[in-house]
Amino acid sequence: xxxxLTIIGVGLIGGSxxxxxxxxxxxxxxxxxxxxxxxxxxxxxxGVIDRYSTDIAAGVADAECVVVAVPLGAMHSVFQxxxxxxxxxxxxxxxxxxxxxxxxxxxxxxxxxxxxxxPGHPIxxxxxxxxxxxxxxxxxxxxxxxxxxxxxxxxxxxxxRALWESTGAEVVEMEVAHHDEILAATSHLPHLLAYALVDAxxxxxxxxxxxxxxxxxxxxxxxxxxxxxxxxxxxxxANRDAILTMLKxxxxxxxxxxxxxxxxxxxxxxxxxSRAKAARDRYCE
Amino acid sequence: xxxxLTIIGVGLIGGSxxxxxxxxxxxxxxxxxxxxxxxxxxxxxxGVIDRYSTDIAAGVADAECVVVAVPLGAMHSVFQxxxxxxxxxxxxxxxxxxxxxxxxxxxxxxxxxxxxxxPGHPIxxxxxxxxxxxxxxxxxxxxxxxxxxxxxxxxxxxxxRALWESTGAEVVEMEVAHHDEILAATSHLPHLLAYALVDAxxxxxxxxxxxxxxxxxxxxxxxxxxxxxxxxxxxxxANRDAILTMLKxxxxxxxxxxxxxxxxxxxxxxxxxSRAKAARDRYCE
Numbered sequence: 001x002x003x004x005l006t007i008i009g010v011g012l013i014g015g016s017x018x019x020x021x022x023x024x025x026x027x028x029x030x031x032x033x034x035x036x037x038x039x040x041x042x043x044x045x046x047g048v049i050d051r052y053s054t055d056i057a058a059g060v061a062d063a064e065c066v067v068v069a070v071p072l073g074a075m076h077s078v079f080q081x082x083x084x085x086x087x088x089x090x091x092x093x094x095x096x097x098x099x100x101x102x103x104x105x106x107x108x109x110x111x112x113x114x115x116x117x118x119p120g121h122p123i124x125x126x127x128x129x130x131x132x133x134x135x136x137x138x139x140x141x142x143x144x145x146x147x148x149x150x151x152x153x154x155x156x157x158x159x160x161r162a163l164w165e166s167t168g169a170e171v172v173e174m175e176v177a178h179h180d181e182i183l184a185a186t187s188h189l190p191h192l193l194a195y196a197l198v199d200a201x202x203x204x205x206x207x208x209x210x211x212x213x214x215x216x217x218x219x220x221x222x223x224x225x226x227x228x229x230x231x232x233x234x235x236x237x238a239n240r241d242a243i244l245t246m247l248k249x250x251x252x253x254x255x256x257x258x259x260x261x262x263x264x265x266x267x268x269x270x271x272x273x274s275r276a277k278a279a280r281d282r283y284c285e
Numbered sequence: 286x287x288x289x290l291t292i293i294g295v296g297l298i299g300g301s302x303x304x305x306x307x308x309x310x311x312x313x314x315x316x317x318x319x320x321x322x323x324x325x326x327x328x329x330x331x332g333v334i335d336r337y338s339t340d341i342a343a344g345v346a347d348a349e350c351v352v353v354a355v356p357l358g359a360m361h362s363v364f365q366x367x368x369x370x371x372x373x374x375x376x377x378x379x380x381x382x383x384x385x386x387x388x389x390x391x392x393x394x395x396x397x398x399x400x401x402x403x404p405g406h407p408i409x410x411x412x413x414x415x416x417x418x419x420x421x422x423x424x425x426x427x428x429x430x431x432x433x434x435x436x437x438x439x440x441x442x443x444x445x446r447a448l449w450e451s452t453g454a455e456v457v458e459m460e461v462a463h464h465d466e467i468l469a470a471t472s473h474l475p476h477l478l479a480y481a482l483v484d485a486x487x488x489x490x491x492x493x494x495x496x497x498x499x500x501x502x503x504x505x506x507x508x509x510x511x512x513x514x515x516x517x518x519x520x521x522x523a524n525r526d527a528i529l530t531m532l533k534x535x536x537x538x539x540x541x542x543x544x545x546x547x548x549x550x551x552x553x554x555x556x557x558x559s560r561a562k563a564a565r566d567r568y569c570e
Contacts, residue, residue, distance in 0.1 A: 186498050196557075198565050201470050218569075222565055222569065223565075244546060247546075261521050261528060262529060273514035276510045277512070279487035284507065
């Protein structure tokens with residue numbers, strides 16, 4: 001599919017994409033670009049990338065397909081360094097967990113959206129980060145959402161789709177705003193709840209003691225509070241509107257639960273819990 | 286330790302205690318008491334209990350140690366049926382997830398707390414229920430909290446402790462109110478959040494679609510929303526005050542998060558997320 005795949009940000013996602021693409025044989029050479037030379041060296045040692053550059057302009061000079069796999073907060077700066085350096089014919093895609101902010105950043109920097117640009121988001125990850133944590137199977141049977149823009153060329157969309165399909169992922173397309181609403185609900189809100197819960201417990205009077213009595217349910221529930229704080233700060237800010245809408249809806253639901261508990265309304269509680277259990281059992285296993 | 290162990294409510298917890306006690310050889314005979322004769326028959330077939338009764342009064346006539354393993358909402362009724370029938374010298378303990386309400390129920394029915402009564406709570410469980418889901422290893426390396434009352438005899442406490450220790454659990458003692466606060470924070474609140482989240486998503490416009498994009502984090506986070514609705518209705522009502530206090534604290538934290546997102550206060554978000562991650566990583570793995 002490609003002579004050369006260029007990945008800016010060779011961490012968990014960028015590194016796993018490189019490994020998967022190599023395994024699938026969809027490119028002959030993989031170039032890593034980043035700021036941390038040690039990480040890039042590690043990427044070479046692990047066989048994840050073939051060569052690297054710490055300079056974006058130099059690194060993309062011969063690029064055919066550039067995947068930007070940096071935190072959302074770094075997108076704007078990466079686009080500034082790409083401006084005027086990205087070859088005209090090159091594809092450009094990203095892996096950001098919010099899509100509206102990435103499109104905004106690119107439009108602000110580039111002035112207009114290049115036809116080679118296809119925003120993307122693989123719904124996959126672990127609580128780990130860094131190239132050492134990357135693995136070729138990360139995207140297998142996971143979904144990758146592409147949110148092509150009116151400006152995106154259909155050939156560009158096809159090629160980015162082919163790249164992701166080669167990793168074993170199922171690729172779906174939807175609008176930017178729809179993506180951001182769905183992710184706010186299924187991923188961003190749960191992370192905020194887990195962070196808020198763990199923080200509320202850690203700051204309570206019982207402090208350490210309380211975690212000693214946390215059983216399996218709590219461990220499962222709070223696992224995502226071990227995720228990368230910088231990444232989640234960026235996501236929270238990048239997908240602000242959709243997240244605030246979901247937070248409000250959730251808070252209203254929680255207020256209703258609190259009211260039912262206060263009033264001793266067991267029927268109402270049973271109704272809510274039963275409906276939630278039915279939805280969880282139907283959709284999630 | 287015992288000639289005979291009598292378990293009222295042979296479900297996941299009662300059945301697992303029976304299996305573990307038998308494996309440890311701490312009793313010669315295990316008697317199951319319940320309302321559902323099919324479940325009790327199943328208990329016999331599975332070798333969990335040796336004989337059964339569907340009548341509490343008859344079932345406890347020769348009891349030496351009675352474990353009440355019914356939902357919190359059924360405790361009051363079980364105590365009414367036990368009143369005047371429980372042999373004077375018998376131990377009485379329970380496995381309720383809230384302790385204040387159980388003590389209240391017993392005091393309301395019995396008038397005074399018998400010296401043989403030692404409230405208990407094994408912090409263990411799965412999302413399954415029923416005797417078929419029971420297994421002898423459920424309590425291994427888990428904590429069991431006993432909340433002895435001023436009335437509880439020290440011999441009774443020692444024997445109930447020995448029973449739980451025989452299952453491989455670590456037994457700790459604390460006050461009733463302290464237990465209820467800790468469980469509200471580490472177990473009851475997370476369950477309410479998971480139920481509220483899944484229900485909020487299920488009721489949203491996207492409905493089914495939204496669950497299709499729920500990744501591993503969401504699955505982990507929402508697993509406990511598959512728990513038994515009746516059990517959680519009972520817990521919510523039984524531990525009302527401690528739960529409402531924790532819900533309020535959590536809501537305040539969530540409001541603060543929402544405010545930081547609205548104001549674009551990345552430093553504040555990073556501080557909260559980092560503190561939560563540090564606590565999760567320190568205490569939970």
